Amino acid sequence: MNLKDQPFKWYSPKNTEDGSLDAWANDPCSILYDKEQKLYYSWMLFRNGRDFPSGWVEMVSSDLNTWTQTEIRIKEGREFFQISYPPAAMGGSVWIDDNGQFFDKGDVVFLISMQECKIMDSQTSVRGVKANQDYTGDSGIAYYVSHGLGKPIYKAGVLAPQGKNPTSTDWRDPYVYETDKGLYFAISAHDRVEFWKINSFNTDDIEKVDQLYVRPFGVEVPNVIRFGENTWYICCSVQDAPEGKPFQSAYWYLCNLIEGKFKVYAQGQHEYGTEGYAQRVANPWQTRIAPFAISRTMAANWAYNTDIWEWKGGCFGSEQLTIKDNNAFLAPYDWIGNYSDNGTAVYKLKAKEMVQGYRLKFNKGDFIFHLKSNKITWNNNVNTTLLKWTSTGGPANENDDIIIVWNKTTLTFYNITQGWNAHFMLPQSTTHTLNANAMGLINY
Incomplete structure (x- = not known):
C-alpha cells in the first residue's frame, strides 16, 4: 500500500x-x-x-x-x-x-x-x-x-x-x-x-x-x-x-x-x-x-x-x-477546475458522445462507456483481481449531461440529468492517458 x-x-x-x-x-x-x-x-x-x-x-x-x-x-x-x-x-x-x-x-x-x-x-x-x-x-x-x-x-x-x-x-x-x-x-x-x-x-x-x-x-x-x-x-x-x-x-x-x-x-x-x-x-x-x-x-x-x-x-x-x-x-460537490497533474481528470460530456463508445485509457486496461437502447452500459477491461459485478447502468438519453471523474484508484460516472451514478474501483498505481477537454478536481 x-x-x-x-x-x-x-x-x-x-x-x-x-x-x-x-x-x-x-x-x-x-x-x-x-x-x-x-x-x-x-x-x-x-x-x-x-x-x-x-x-x-x-x-x-x-x-x-x-x-x-x-x-x-x-x-x-x-x-x-x-x-x-x-x-x-x-x-x-x-x-x-x-x-x-x-x-x-x-x-x-x-x-x-x-x-x-x-x-x-x-x-x-x-x-x-x-x-x-x-x-x-x-x-x-x-x-x-x-x-x-x-x-x-x-x-x-x-x-x-x-x-x-x-x-x-x-x-x-x-x-x-x-x-x-x-x-x-x-x-x-x-x-x-x-x-x-x-x-x-x-x-x-x-x-x-x-x-x-x-x-x-x-x-x-x-x-x-x-x-x-x-x-x-x-x-x-x-x-x-x-x-x-x-x-x-x-x-x-x-x-x-x-x-x-x-x-x-x-x-x-x-x-x-x-x-x-x-x-x-x-x-x-x-x-x-x-x-x-x-x-x-x-x-x-x-x-x-x-x-x-x-x-x-x-x-x-x-x-x-x-x-x-x-x-x-x-x-x-468537489470543486472542478482546469486540469492539473494531481492524479485526477474530469470530463463533462453529453450522453450522445457514448453512442460509438467513450473510451478512457488506463495503464492497466481501457474502460469504455456506451449509450445503447436508452441505457448506459460499460466494458471494464481494467486488469484487476476485483470481481466485476455488472456491465449495465441506469437510463440515459442522448442530450443527458454526463460527468466522469477519475481520481487515482476510483472512477465515478454521473448522469446529472437522470440523477444516478456509478462508482468503480481501480488498482493501485493506475495512470490515465488524457482525453480532449480534460478538467480536474482542485483545491478550495
Whole structure:
C-alpha cells in the first residue's frame, strides 16, 4: 500500500497507536456543522488493524471534502466493554439537542447499534460512584451524550436492548430525524426500514410507528431527510452480492408524511456498478428543511483480498443531493477546475458522445462507456483481481449531461440529468492517458 496511490481529497484512517495505515473504517455517519468553530464534524466505524473491537473515529473538515482524523470518540474500554466476545460499535447517527428536549441545550447525542457489550455511564463514574453499566445484548441500541461537538462523552445508556424489536430481526444503523411531532429514528431490519418514536431516553421508552419494505434481504444504512413541508427523502444501502449484482447500491424513496406514516410517491436507484459502497446522507446544518443534502460515499473492498488501495475503507469527496420533479439528483460537490497533474481528470460530456463508445485509457486496461437502447452500459477491461459485478447502468438519453471523474484508484460516472451514478474501483498505481477537454478536481 503506497500513499501516492491515495485518491485526491481521500479520507482513509490511520492507526491511532503508531500512525501507520494499519487501520480500518466503514460506513460514514452523520455530518454536523459547528458555527463557532466553522468546522464540519463526521464519524466512521473504526478500528486499529482489521480485528474487533471497533469504535467510532471523529473527523473534521472546513469544506466537506478534505477531512482530518482527530480521535476515537466512542472507544472500547472507555465507552463500552466486552462481555463474552469482542464487541463493536456499529452504524448509527448523531443529533444535536438544540432546544434541550432530552439533555442540556446544545448537547450532542450519538445513537449507535451495538454488538453485545456493556455501556458505561461515565458521568456516574466521574462523581466517584460505581459506574452504571447497562447491557445492550446483540443488536441493541446505545446512546452517548457530549456537551458539544468535539467534546468527551459525559453520559451513556441503552435506548433499546436486544429483543425490543418484536420480530427479533437484526437491527443496524439507526438514523435520528425530527418531525413536527417529535424525535424518531429509522433503522434497517433485514428486508425493511423501521421507524420508531423516541419518547424519552429511558430504556425501552420507544414505540414503532411505521415501516417501509425494501427487498427480501440486505437492507442497511437508512437515511431520512426533509426537503419540503411534506417532502421526505428516504434511502438505504442494499447488499446485492448474493444476487450477483453490485456489492452494494442505494435505493431511494420520496414520501409524504400522512398521519404519522410515510406514503411513497416516487422511487429509484442512485448507484450502479459499484464494488463496495455505503451512502450516508445528511443535512449538516440540522435546519428544519434542507435546501440540499450532502451524501458521502464510502468505498471499501474489505470483503476481498485484491489489488485495490482502499480495501480498508475510506471516503472520497462529497456529493450534493437535491430533489426536483419527483426525482433525486446526485452531483459532485468537489470543486472542478482546469486540469492539473494531481492524479485526477474530469470530463463533462453529453450522453450522445457514448453512442460509438467513450473510451478512457488506463495503464492497466481501457474502460469504455456506451449509450445503447436508452441505457448506459460499460466494458471494464481494467486488469484487476476485483470481481466485476455488472456491465449495465441506469437510463440515459442522448442530450443527458454526463460527468466522469477519475481520481487515482476510483472512477465515478454521473448522469446529472437522470440523477444516478456509478462508482468503480481501480488498482493501485493506475495512470490515465488524457482525453480532449480534460478538467480536474482542485483545491478550495
